[in-house]
Amino acid sequence: MKGTLIQCEGVVLRYVNYGEADRIVSVLTASWGIKKGFARSARNSRKRFGPALEPFTQAMFHWRQGRGDLWTLQEADLITPRGGLRTDLDRLALAGYGVELVELLAAEAEDHQRIYELLCSYLDYLDGNGDPAVARLLFELRLVYLLGYIPHLLHCSECLKIFDNEPVRFDFRRGGSLCLECAGANDLEVGLGSIGSLARSLRISHQQFEGFKLGNTTLREAGMLLAQVLRQILPREPNSLKFLARLSARES
């Protein structure tokens, strides 16, 4: 029995080679989240798939629905290959990190379309020489938000007091920001300015990365805050995180 032929836009997360010439490709699709596609003779027939099966590539994929989870990829029409990512190690590492976060967390998503749009915009921004630190912060923040995990930011998670020019602590396990009276001794210290920047960034479309100016303090503090949130929600530490840490150690 031949399955139905359907098409859906997607971005390649990664692939594994299979047998002599075949390839199994993980694709984040706008409609169904992550889908695995079996691409027969992908390594021999460049004509059928071209560069469309490389990581970070966005394409219109033609699938033949199978009985199980693994569908067959029939063809792909290239939308954007994002070749710029392969010319810069920092951006390539961040692209890999974004893809890994999506792989680890996409199963929890209810809104595949917006996660898909977020990943595409993030990769486009990195591909177009965007600021790596801004890209990472906005991507982490929005992914957490789209998955429904956003912590309390501008008020205390315990007593609900709205912050007014005062020191703030953060503990995601207790809901997010905490005032000094409610905070424990080991909670993360975060400036209200950094928390305000995160809250403001969430009011802007998840697809917009251009035009953000974030200071070093905000990048550092908000980065630590998001790292704490991600440690709680990820099933394991992303492998790409170690590589990113090595890259930033090299720079400083």
Ligand SMILES: [Zn+2]
């Ligand atoms: Zn409080």
